[in-house]
Amino acid sequence: xxxxxxxxxxxxxxxxxxxxxxxxxxxxxxxxxxxxxxxxxxxxxxxxxxxxxxxxxxxxxxxxxxxxxxxxxxxxxxxxxxxxxxxxxxxxxxxxxxxxxxxxxxxxxxxxxxxxxxxxxxxxxxxxxxxxxxxxxxxxxxxxxxxxxxxxxxxxxxxxxxxxxxxxxxxxxxxxxxxxxxxxxxxxxxxxxxxxxxxxxxxxxxxxxxxxxxxxxxxxxxxxxxxxxxxxxxxxxxxxxxxxxxxxxxxxxxxxxxxxxxxxxxxxxxxxxxxxxxxxx
Numbered sequence: 001x002x003x004x005x006x007x008x009x010x011x012x013x014x015x016x017x018x019x020x021x022x023x024x025x026x027x028x029x030x031x032x033x034x035x036x037x038x039x040x041x042x043x044x045x046x047x048x049x050x051x052x053x054x055x056x057x058x059x060x061x062x063x064x065x066x067x068x069x070x071x072x073x074x075x076x077x078x079x080x081x082x083x084x085x086x087x088x089x090x091x092x093x094x095x096x097x098x099x100x101x102x103x104x105x106x107x108x109x110x111x112x113x114x115x116x117x118x119x120x121x122x123x124x125x126x127x128x129x130x131x132x133x134x135x136x137x138x139x140x141x142x143x144x145x146x147x148x149x150x151x152x153x154x155x156x157x158x159x160x161x162x163x164x165x166x167x168x169x170x171x172x173x174x175x176x177x178x179x180x181x182x183x184x185x186x187x188x189x190x191x192x193x194x195x196x197x198x199x200x201x202x203x204x205x206x207x208x209x210x211x212x213x214x215x216x217x218x219x220x221x222x223x224x225x226x227x228x229x230x231x232x233x234x235x236x237x238x239x240x241x242x243x244x245x246x247x248x249x250x251x252x253x254x255x256x257x258x259x260x261x262x263x264x265x266x267x268x269x270x271x272x273x274x275x276x277x278x279x280x281x
Contacts, residue, residue, distance in 0.1 A: 005120045008096025008145070013044040013115050016091065016098045019051070020065060020082055026055035028103040033060050034281040035107035047092060049085065057281075063092040070157055074164030081170050083139060084156050087149035094146050096120065101217075102140040104225050106279045109216045114143060117185055121145055123178040126190040126219070128171060137175040137182050140219040141190055144178075152177050188214040192221065193229060201266045205243045208232075208270040218275075226279040232271035243268065 006013065015036050019029055033046050037059070047061040056062060066085040074081050083100075091098065099114050101107075118124045123144045125137025152174060156163045167173040175182050191197060197209040197218060209229065211218070220226055224234065233240045241249070246268045249255035256264045 014098045016047045018049045024103045039107045040111045077164040079169040087153035089147045099143045106218045124183045129192040139171040189216045191215045209272045211274045229272040230276045234267045
């Protein structure tokens with residue numbers, strides 16, 4: 001099966017990512033590249049489609065951001081719609097299947113299995129864990145053949161705001177409209193840090209987040225980055241609080257920031273050493 005999937009790319013595993021603006025940049029790209037190098041069997045390529053090549057590791061193949069030709073991107077929507085740049089007919093010199101990775105995920109084991117599921121022409125997505133009753137994929141990590149998603153790009157380009165309003169997230173748009181239908185990687189391969197690794201209350205105050213044995217990749221959606229997990233900061237602002245300071249904060253509406261008491265108490269994590277072990281250059 002692997003040889004079938006890699007036939008169009010000359011037997012080379014093709015990994016890609018995308019970067020624009022200043023939110024992530026070279027530190028995230030270089031860490032991702034280093035994790036790929038440690039967790040893939042050659043031959044492989046790592047290509048970053050980016051608007052800045054400053055500070056990037058020399059082993060990274062850089063390409064300009066693919067054109068999208070949209071005057072106004074959607075507003076007031078949570079989807080990461082600039083990823084639609086990757087849905088065009090070409091991606092640099094790449095041919096065949098590519099494995100897309102978000103810049104803020106953590107690779108904890110081999111990526112090879114992601115090139116062994118399905119057929120060469122399949123769109124294969126990570127399962128979205130937050131909506132178990134909806135057949136929804138994640139675009140934090142997914143595999144697709146170059147050019148296969150052109151119909152999606154054309155539909156999005158014809159009415160960006162309308163598509164964003166209807167589907168809210170780009171991953172739902174891909175899940176529902178992938179030509180031939182989307183397939184999925186095994187659920188246990190790609191885990192959601194908050195849902196699959198964090199302990200429930202009150203164990204979250206005593207135990208560091210765990211790394212399940214079958215995990216290959218851990219994703220960090222919605223603002224909680226790997227560095228926050230390393231430091232033991234659930235939120236993205238302010239210094240880390242001790243367990244006692246966090247618990248007593250349940251009585252302070254300003255510290256709770258409109259969260260219910262139980263929700264607030266759940267939002268605490270201890271420093272996570274295994275994230276630091278893997279999320280490095």
